[in-house]
Amino acid sequence: MRKKVMVTLLAVVDAILINLGFLLAFYIRFEGDLTGSFASQYLPIYLENAITLTLIKLGLFYLFGMYKNLWKYASIEELLQIVTCSFAANAGVVTYMMMTQQALPRGIYILIFILDTVLIGGVRLSYRITRGFREDLKHHGIEGLFKNKAKKRIMIIGAGQAGAMIIKELKRRDSLYSKPVAIIDDNDAKLGAKIHGVPVMGDRYHIKKVVDSEKIDEIIIAIPSAYKKEIREIVEECSKTKCKLKIVPGIYEFIEGQVSIKEIRDVEIEDLLGREPVKVDLEEISCYLTEKVVLVTGGGGSIGSELCRQIVGFHPRKLLIVDIYENNAYDIQNELVRKYPDLDLEVLIASVRDKRRLEEIFTLHSPEVVFHAAAHKHVPLMEASPQEAIKNNIFGTKNVAECAHEYGAKRFVLISTDKAVNPTNIMGATKRVAEMIIQSMNLVSKTEFVAVRFGNVLGSNGSVIPLFKKQIAEGGPVTVTDPEVTRYFMTIPEAVQLVIQAGSMAKGGEIFVLDMGEPVRIMDLAKNLIRLSGFEPEVDMPIEIVGLRPGEKLYEELLMDEEGLESTKHDKIFVGKPVFTDLRLLHRELDILTELLWNEPDAIKEYMVKMVPTYKKTS
Numbered sequence: 001m002r003k004k005v006m007v008t009l010l011a012v013v014d015a016i017l018i019n020l021g022f023l024l025a026f027y028i029r030f031e032g033d034l035t036g037s038f039a040s041q042y043l044p045i046y047l048e049n050a051i052t053l054t055l056i057k058l059g060l061f062y063l064f065g066m067y068k069n070l071w072k073y074a075s076i077e078e079l080l081q082i083v084t085c086s087f088a089a090n091a092g093v094v095t096y097m098m099m100t101q102q103a104l105p106r107g108i109y110i111l112i113f114i115l116d117t118v119l120i121g122g123v124r125l126s127y128r129i130t131r132g133f134r135e136d137l138k139h140h141g142i143e144g145l146f147k148n149k150a151k152k153r154i155m156i157i158g159a160g161q162a163g164a165m166i167i168k169e170l171k172r173r174d175s176l177y178s179k180p181v182a183i184i185d186d187n188d189a190k191l192g193a194k195i196h197g198v199p200v201m202g203d204r205y206h207i208k209k210v211v212d213s214e215k216i217d218e219i220i221i222a223i224p225s226a227y228k229k230e231i232r233e234i235v236e237e238c239s240k241t242k243c244k245l246k247i248v249p250g251i252y253e254f255i256e257g258q259v260s261i262k263e264i265r266d267v268e269i270e271d272l273l274g275r276e277p278v279k280v281d282l283e284e285i286s287c288y289l290t291e292k293v294v295l296v297t298g299g300g301g302s303i304g305s306e307l308c309r310q311i312v313g314f315h316p317r318k319l320l321i322v323d324i325y326e327n328n329a330y331d332i333q334n335e336l337v338r339k340y341p342d343l344d345l346e347v348l349i350a351s352v353r354d355k356r357r358l359e360e361i362f363t364l365h366s367p368e369v370v371f372h373a374a375a376h377k378h379v380p381l382m383e384a385s386p387q388e389a390i391k392n393n394i395f396g397t398k399n400v401a402e403c404a405h406e407y408g409a410k411r412f413v414l415i416s417t418d419k420a421v422n423p424t425n426i427m428g429a430t431k432r433v434a435e436m437i438i439q440s441m442n443l444v445s446k447t448e449f450v451a452v453r454f455g456n457v458l459g460s461n462g463s464v465i466p467l468f469k470k471q472i473a474e475g476g477p478v479t480v481t482d483p484e485v486t487r488y489f490m491t492i493p494e495a496v497q498l499v500i501q502a503g504s505m506a507k508g509g510e511i512f513v514l515d516m517g518e519p520v521r522i523m524d525l526a527k528n529l530i531r532l533s534g535f536e537p538e539v540d541m542p543i544e545i546v547g548l549r550p551g552e553k554l555y556e557e558l559l560m561d562e563e564g565l566e567s568t569k570h571d572k573i574f575v576g577k578p579v580f581t582d583l584r585l586l587h588r589e590l591d592i593l594t595e596l597l598w599n600e601p602d603a604i605k606e607y608m609v610k611m612v613p614t615y616k617k618t619s
Contacts, residue, residue: 011058011061011062013123014057014058014061014120015054015058017116017119017120017123018053018054018057018058018116019050019054020115020119021112021115021116021119022046022050022053022108022112024111024115025108025111025112025115026042026043026046026108028111029105029107029108029111042104042105042108045102045103045104046104049096049097049100049102052096053093053096056089056092056093056096057089057090057092057093057116059092060085060088060089060092061085061089064081064084064085064088065081066081066082066085079121079125082117082120082121082124083117083121086113086116086117086120087113089116090109090112090113090116093109093112094109151177151178151179152177152178152179152217152218153179153181153214153215153216153217153218154170154178154179154180154181154216154217154218154219154220155180155181155182155183155184155207155210155211155214155216155218155219155220155243156180156182156183156184156198156219156220156222157183157184157185157204157207157219157220157221157222157223157234157238158183158184158185158221158222158223158226158248159183159184159185159187159190159193159195159200160185160222160223160225162222162223162224162248163183163185163195163222163223164195164196166180166220166222166248166264167180167183167195167196167198168196171196178218180196180198181198181214181216182198182199182201182210182214182216183195183198183199183200183201184200184201184202184203184204184206184207184210185200185203186203186204188203191203201214204233204234204237205237207219207234207237207238207240207241208237208240208241211241211243212241216241216243217243217244218243218244218245218246219238219241219243219244219245219246220246220247220248220264221234221235221238221245221246221247221248221267222247222248223248224248224249231247235267235528235532239528239531239532242534242536244534245267245532246264246265246267247264247265247267248264249265267532268532281501281504281570284501284504284505285314285500285501285503285504286314286315287504288369288410288411288503288504289311289314289315289316289369289500290314290315290316291315291316291317292316292317292368292369292410293316293317293318293320293365293366293367293368293369294311294316294318294319294320294367294368294369294370294371295320295322295361295365295367295369295370295371295409296308296311296319296320296321296322296370296371296373297322297323297352297370297371297372297373297374297400298322298323298352298372298373298374298375298415299320299321299322299323299329299332299347299373300321300323300325300327300328300329300330300331300332301323301325301328301373301374302457302492303373303415303457303492303495303496303499304321304323304332304371304373304374305328305331305332305335306492306493306495306496307371307373307496307499307500308321308332308336309332309335309336310493310496310497310500311371311500312336312339312340312343316344317344318344318345318346318365319336319343319344319345319346320346320348320361320365320367321333321345321346321347321348322348322349322350322352322361322374323347323348323349323350323374324349324350324351324352324374326349329347329349330347332347333345333347346365348361351396352372352374352392352396352397352399352400353391353392353395353396353399354399355399355402355403358399358400358403359403359406359407361403362403362404362406362407362409363407366407366408367404367407367409368409368410368411369409369410369411369413369503370400370404370409370411370412370413371413371415371499371503372397372400372401372412372413372414372415373415374392374396374400375392375393375396375397375415375431375434376388376389376392376393376427376430377417377427378427379419379425379427379428379549379550379552380549380550380552382425382426382427382430383425383426383427383549383550384550384601385601386426386601386604386605386608387597387598387601387604389426389427389430390426390430390593390597390604390608391597392430393427393430393431393433393434394430394433394434394437394590394593395590395594397414397434397437397438398437398590400412401414401437401438401441401449402441404445404447404449405441405444405445405446405447408446408447409447410447410448411447411448411450411503411506412438412447412448412449412450413450413451413452413499413502413503413506414434414435414438414449414450414451414452415451415452415499416431416434416435416451416452416453416454416511417431417453417454417455418453418454418455418488418516419431420432420434420435420453421453421614422614422615422616423612423614423615423616424552424615424616424617425550425552425617426604426605426608426617428615429608429611429612429615429617430608432612432614432615433608433611433612434451435451435453435511436586437586438450438451438509439451439509439511440582440583440586441583442508442509443509443583444583448506448507448508449508449509450502450503450506450508450509450510450511450512451510451511451512452498452499452502452503452511452512452514453511453512453513453514454488454490454495454498454499454513454514454516455487455488455489455490455516456487456488456489456490457489457490457491457492457495458489458490458491458492464487464522464525465525465529467479468525468526468529469529469533472529472530472533472535472541475541476541476542476543477541477542477543477544478526478529478530478541478542478543478544479543479544479545479546480522480523480526480543480544480545480546481522481545481546481547481548481549481552482522482545482547482548482554483521483523483545484521484523484554485521485522485523485548485552485554486519486520486521486522486554487519487520487522488516488517488519488520489516489517489520490514490516490517495514498514498570498572498573499514501570501573502514502570502573505568505570505573505575510575510576511575511576512568512573512574512575512576513573513574513575513576514572514573514574515572515573515574523543526543527543530543589610589611592607593607593608593611605617
């Protein structure tokens with residue numbers, strides 16, 4: 001309704017301006033003498049046809065889309081449209097006059113075209129100026145109107161469509177106080193060209209030089225189709241400056257292909273460490289998840305909650321979330337209920353240590369696929385409380401696995417870790433025993449038991465990146481355990497996609513190993529994060545070396561020597577052969593371990609060395 005009122009109002013204003021233009025054209029053409037013989041010869045012709053000529057012009061304005069634009073964002077493109085519409089409208093007038101064998105001086109038509117462009121364009125552009133004035137008044141008050149707020153000088157990296165749209169929007173929105181002044185693009189053919197008046201001044205290796213010469217305050221990376229490797233290289237060049245870095249999201253994040261200022265966000269460390277999007281076999285995954293009852297233990301945690309988000313996309317018949325921590329469970333429940341109102345969802349508060357409670361759940365719901373993500377994972381905390389790591393990671397896994405076997409689940413997927421390989425901490429040792437449980441149970445069960453092993457995930461609860469961000473926000477120092485310590489990293493969505501894909505490949509007994517890419521030095525990670533936060537490492541933000549914590553390694557591993565490694569049809573998933581299958585021996589050792597749980601931590605760790613020969617305890 002409001003739009004119709006605005007269109008009507010604009011049409012009325014245009015009608016007035018059209019006729020004002022005619023009168024001014026006559027006034028100029030006849031040098032102000034509208035009563036002279038020449039003027040009196042032609043003026044009546046206009047007056048007799050005024051209504052028809054006005055309707056012709058308004059009709060052509062409408063056909064050319066003049067009333068579809070949002071004039072609060074009027075810019076040079078809209079002005080060019082006004083010129084085009086004015087030309088077409090006056091061509092329509094000339095055609096009508098010729099068809100009716102009526103004539104006006106040719107100078108009148110030229111003057112009317114110019115006056116239409118000036119008057120009609122002026123009204124529309126003045127609307128934008130007036131609106132900007134009102135916004136400044138609203139946001140900054142009276143004093144703000146008299147302050148000459150300096151505009152941020154912006155560099156755009158990427159001279160493609162996304163970069164052009166960002167430049168256009170920055171120029172439209174005066175309230176952003178941002179001025180695009182330079183473009184960087186690696187295409188030599190674009191060097192020296194201008195986009196919306198902004199010049200392309202060099203390739204990525206000229207970023208520092210252009211930043212200095214143009215006094216750039218902020219850099220926006222506008223290459224949504226770029227590979228992660230390319231983004232990393234560009235950010236490395238940008239990090240040589242002290243500019244604030246922002247990025248346009250990847251092309252897959254856009255809705256209907258539109259770039260918006262609202263979509264631009266700060267460059268995150270994930271942009272540098274994340275790899276290319278994972279390709280999954282949707283049909284293969286659907287075969288074992290669609291219309292199945294799926295249970296996720298630890299479903300409120302970082303990995304568990306992402307598992308739930310991705311599983312619902314395959315339309316399970318029912319999703320069961322089991323978690324001991326009610327706050328996390330409540331959060332993922334609310335999220336899924338809001339996004340998937342038709343989902344059959346059951347959230348159950350339960351501990352994997354409680355076998356009877358698990359039996360109740362399996363009896364009532366009969367899950368067909370089980371993802372076991374519940375575990376204690378913080379290495380230093382588990383070193384101090386090894387009993388709790390054993391209760392949760394070993395006996396919790398045993399309880400869930402036995403229920404899956406006893407109640408006829410088709411598939412059981414254990415979420416494991418690279419710390420299970422040649423462990424140097426109790427947490428890694430317990431996860432290795434969890435792998436041994438599922439490998440040995442696979443031989444005596446119709447359930448297909450598999451494990452999926454991967455390294456650190458970016459942004460998970462308790463991971464290093466949230467810690468670094470908190471330390472930077474508090475002014476430092478940023479603490480690094482050792483200058484040479486390295487870790488493998490993967491984004492949570494990528495890890496979960498591969499876990500689900502690996503689950504579809506299961507035949508039973510495998511340990512799937514995810515391709516984690518190249519290991520990352522934590523020192524480099526800390527420095528990059530400091531730079532992305534706008535500081536210079538060791539200058540604006542100190543880095544403190546605090547030493548390795550109990551049980552920590554300098555380097556993580558993904559596979560034991562004896563496991564071997566075979567490729568699968570997925571280029572990011574590998575499989576290791578089973579190396580432990582003696583369930584009776586394992587049960588005897590677990591019985592002894594149960595009795596030792598009330599002993600001193602050192603005694604427990606000593607026995608864990610016997611159970612896991614590759615375990616080299618450090619404390």
